[in-house]
Amino acid sequence: MQQQSSPTSATKRIGFIGLGSxxxxxxxxxxxRGFRVKGFDVRADARAVLEENGGTWAGSVRDVASDCDFLLLMVVNVVQAEQILFQSGALDALPxxxxxxxxxxxxAAEVERIATQVAAKGRRFVDAPVSGGVAGAASAGLTIMAACDADTFGLARSxxxxxxxxxxxxxxxAGQGALVKTINQLLCGVHLAAAGEAVALGAKAGIDPRILIDILSQSSASSWMLRDRGARMVASEPKVTSAIDIFVKDLGIVLDAGLRLRAPTPLASVAQQMFLAVSGQGSGQIDDSQVVRAYRAMTAESGGSEP
Incomplete structure (x- = not known):
């Protein structure tokens, strides 16, 4: 593919699809940071937020793709990505x-397949999953795991x-970034499920969960997931920053990767069952900190409300 020079950051045109939290x-x-952003989301209420932030709303995914240098997809899953690129015509509309x-x-295997189809149309592709949640997105503090050839990375880096x-x-x-993110989610899911187990065990013993979480968060047992989710575990209806069903999906990806690579992932399997238990109760869209409810259910604990 012919190499293209990179425009200055102020003139780079960004198409952004997936304007969730x-x-x-x-x-x-x-x-x-001076990029010209045109965006689209299936939720019409995303338009006001984008325009308030200086972006331009597009009427369709083809409209987003038709005049951009980079088309960013921050969607829920691979099905949505394929729908946008191939069924809705975004890839054909791209310059x-x-x-x-x-x-x-x-x-990772699905990302490789998408990358092959994009390359067949003569466009570049960057596999660039992120970690850091809503807080990281808001502060521009995300961890981004990019996989692509060196020239394309140089173009996309800014x-x-x-x-x-x-x-x-x-x-x-392509696919190597997805695999790194998969491993990241393995640890996040296991850490969060383990934190829920610890909190539920303490509650069963009559220990104030706030005191327990405060102690564990400052000890060698701490993890980022415990520090971030701990306080929400003991709230009755915490604000949703990431839903239970996200970890059902992500840990499913971990298990699939393990099967494909013939690598055992027993802890991820158990953790997914705990998230699935909450989802199976009809609560898949509540905050993922509420994986603790699966343990409470098993120990007949009715906790979770403010004491």
């Missing part, structure tokens, strides 16, 4: 010099650095 903040940071940047958490302060080029092959 994280995507809207990522688009805001791009606007704040020949444009780059697709897939930032969703997807199975775009990625507008959204994350920890941008890593993890490999030259």
């Amino acid at each position: 994280m995507g809207s903040q990522m688009a805001r940071n791009l606007c704040a 020949a010099t444009a780059t697709v940047v897939l930032m969703a958490t997807c199975p 775009v990625l650095e507008a959204m994350g302060d920890k941008v890593h080029h993890v490999g030259e092959r």
Whole structure:
């Protein structure tokens, strides 16, 4: 493919699809750093937020793709990414010099397949999943795990650095970024499920969960997930920053990767069952800190409300 020179950051045109709680903040940071952002989301209420932040609303995914240098996809899963690129025509609408940047958490094998189809149309592709949640998206403090050839990474780097302060080029092959994110989610899911188990065990013994969480958060037992989710575990209806069903999906991706690579993932399997238990009760859209409810159910604990 013919190499293209990189425009200055002020003239780079960004198409952004997926303006949810994280995507809207990522688009805001791009606007704040001088990029021209045109966005689209199936939720019409995303329009006001994008325009307030300096972006332009598009009427369709084809409209977003038709005049951008980089098309960023911050969608829920690989099905949505494929729908946008192939069924809804975004890939065909892209300028020949444009780059697709897939930032969703997807199975590595599926990312490889999408990258092959994008390359067959003569466009560049960056596999660039993120970690850091809504807080990281808001502060431009995301960790971004990018996999693509070195030339494409050089073109995309300033775009990625507008959204994350920890941008890593993890490999030259699409799918490698997705696999790093998969491993990240393995640890996040296991850490969170283990934190829920610890809190529920303490509650069963009559220990104030706030005191327990405060102690554990400052001890060698601490984890980022415990520090971030601990306080929400003991709230009755915490604000949703990441839903239970996200970990059902992400840990499913971990298990699939393990099968494909013939690598055992027993802890991830058990953790997924705890998230699935809460989802199976009809609560898949509540905050993922409420994985603790699965343990409470098993120990007949009715806790979770403010004492």
